[in-house]
Amino acid sequence: MKNIHCKDITECVKNLCIKANCILNDDVYAAISKASEYEESEIGKDILKKIMENARIAHSEMKPICQDTGMAVIFIELGQDVHIQGGFIKDAVNEGVRLGYKEGYLRKSIVFDPLIRKNTNDNTPALIHYDIVEGENIKITVAPKGFGSENMSRIFMLKPSDGRDGVINAVMESVINAGSNPCPPMVIGVGIGSDFEGCALLSKKALLRPIGTFSDKEHLKSIEKELFNKINSLGIGPQGLGGRFTVLGVNVVCAPTHIAGMPVAVNISCHVTRHAEEIL
Amino acid sequence: MRKDFKLSAPLDKDTVSILDAGDSVLISGTVYTARDAAHKKMIEGLNEGNNLPFDIKNSVIYFAGPAPAKKGEPIGSVGPTTSYRMDAYSPITLKLGVSAFIGKGKISKDVIDAMIKYKAVYIGAIGGAGALLSSHVIENEVIAYPELGAEAVHKLTVKDFPGIVVIDSRGNNLYETEYLKYKK
Ligand code: SF4
Numbered sequence: 001m002k003n004i005h006c007k008d009i010t011e012c013v014k015n016l017c018i019k020a021n022c023i024l025n026d027d028v029y030a031a032i033s034k035a036s037e038y039e040e041s042e043i044g045k046d047i048l049k050k051i052m053e054n055a056r057i058a059h060s061e062m063k064p065i066c067q068d069t070g071m072a073v074i075f076i077e078l079g080q081d082v083h084i085q086g087g088f089i090k091d092a093v094n095e096g097v098r099l100g101y102k103e104g105y106l107r108k109s110i111v112f113d114p115l116i117r118k119n120t121n122d123n124t125p126a127l128i129h130y131d132i133v134e135g136e137n138i139k140i141t142v143a144p145k146g147f148g149s150e151n152m153s154r155i156f157m158l159k160p161s162d163g164r165d166g167v168i169n170a171v172m173e174s175v176i177n178a179g180s181n182p183c184p185p186m187v188i189g190v191g192i193g194s195d196f197e198g199c200a201l202l203s204k205k206a207l208l209r210p211i212g213t214f215s216d217k218e219h220l221k222s223i224e225k226e227l228f229n230k231i232n233s234l235g236i237g238p239q240g241l242g243g244r245f246t247v248l249g250v251n252v253v254c255a256p257t258h259i260a261g262m263p264v265a266v267n268i269s270c271h272v273t274r275h276a277e278e279i280l
Numbered sequence: 281m282r283k284d285f286k287l288s289a290p291l292d293k294d295t296v297s298i299l300d301a302g303d304s305v306l307i308s309g310t311v312y313t314a315r316d317a318a319h320k321k322m323i324e325g326l327n328e329g330n331n332l333p334f335d336i337k338n339s340v341i342y343f344a345g346p347a348p349a350k351k352g353e354p355i356g357s358v359g360p361t362t363s364y365r366m367d368a369y370s371p372i373t374l375k376l377g378v379s380a381f382i383g384k385g386k387i388s389k390d391v392i393d394a395m396i397k398y399k400a401v402y403i404g405a406i407g408g409a410g411a412l413l414s415s416h417v418i419e420n421e422v423i424a425y426p427e428l429g430a431e432a433v434h435k436l437t438v439k440d441f442p443g444i445v446v447i448d449s450r451g452n453n454l455y456e457t458e459y460l461k462y463k464k
Contacts, residue, residue: 040462041458041461041462043302043304043458047406050406050409050412050442051406051408051409053412054406054408054409054410054411054412054413055411057411057412057415058357058411061411063347063350063356063357063410063411063414064347064356064357064411065357065408065410065411066359066407066408066409066410066411067344067345067346067356067357067358067359067410067430068359068361068410069347105347105350105356106347106348107345107346107347107348107356107357107430108430109345109430119428119429119430119431121429148361148362148385148407151362179385179386179455180384180385180386180455181362181364181385181386183384183406183407183408233463233464234459234463235458235459235460235461235462235463235464236459237458237459237462239384239404239406239407240385240386240455240458240459241404241444241446241455241458242454242457242458242460242462243458243462244462270407270408271408
């Protein structure tokens with residue numbers, strides 16, 4: 001049994017909110033850099049170079065890479081042998097978000113009610129996903145999600161007979177529909193299986209896998225490769241102004257599902273796909 | 281296609297009419313930020329007989345909501361937001377005299393028709409390049425709806441703010457033409 005204090009959870013979340021929003025992860029930066037070398041469109045190449053310059057400015061000045069510093073989506077893997085002291089974990093996490101968004105000069109983009117739409121002014125509440133795992137650590141991942149791209153995400157309740165082609169078509173339809181809106185080049189997370197809400201969560205978790213890596217399941221890896229090539233043949237290009245690079249990466253994950261169904265969720269993200277993690 | 285063509289904002293309609301889709305521009309002068317909530321308030325205000333918070337004739341509206349400024353800096357990161365969410369309001373602001381929108385992503389046919397009718401251009405700024413774009417903002421003042429936070433109307437003084445004319449005042453539209461050149 002290990003004791004972890006709420007103060008440490010708050011501190012950790014605060015730092016991760018700032019880090020995730022100001023420092024673009026190496027895998028994403030490397031993918032943009034590679035795209036800028038191979039991009040055939042002149043405008044596209046210039047845009048990719050400016051996107052890299054933007055990431056460098058953000059890092060050196062510790063300014064948010066993008067002004068949409070997102071909804072604070074937080075994944076917590078809580079070891080079953082951890083004892084949390086000094087308060088309630090949910091409050092500790094939200095306090096971390098509150099402090100991180102304040103001290104990091106991050107934008108507050110959360111309204112307390114979807115219809116009344118009044119800003120909470122501190123970017124809380126965070127959207128927290130808990131997993132109970134073995135061990136005596138807490139792993140915290142902060143993945144701020146902007147809504148220019150989130151708004152383009154879709155769920156499809158496919159039939160088992162739709163098979164692999166059904167998955168490919170669902171993703172292509174989503175990407176074509178998204179077009180220039182989610183600040184291409186995009187990153188796509190695809191969740192297949194589980195149920196209605198389960199596939200959505202899978203697709204979001206898929207975005208956490210480093211860009212440029214593939215699924216260790218052969219049948220998913222082949223879908224990832226096919227989608228990467230197909231999407232980059234659409235010509236949408238950086239910012240939708242034409243070019244070779246519409247996506248930087250496609251990450252597909254799957255989970256067991258029901259005999260009668262094949263849910264597919266397509267979570268669209270942008271070139272500012274962010275997350276930072278720490279183990280306590 | 282012009283490269284790094286200098287524009288001053290407010291933008292007169294004669295300059296608007298010579299711009300072509302594909303021109304890259306550098307904007308200096310005054311632009312106003314407004315996104316969903318500010319547009320809603322402005323149009324509701326007009327319907328109630330109030331004036332708009334700024335002189336809209338020949339104005340440049342930037343669809344954006346900045347991140348907060350650090351001490352000693354005018355503004356935080358400030359890239360464009362997705363423009364289609366303002367489609368319901370844009371034909372009205374165009375009729376009132378807007379010369380240019382700065383945003384990202386496709387806009388509706390109704391908006392483009394109004395752009396042709398009232399002479400206006402749609403300028404794309406790089407979505408997600410908020411830190412870079414903020415370095416082109418020299419002054420920033422909230423002039424309306426401070427209660428909206430990031431969604432308030434900000435009057436920005438910009439210098440060489442980079443953009444690309446995506447849709448010109450004759451309706452030429454890079455979102456419709458450019459992808460075809462790279463489609464396989
Ligand atoms: S889609 Fe991404 S890059 Fe574009 S504005 Fe939203 S968070 Fe920023």
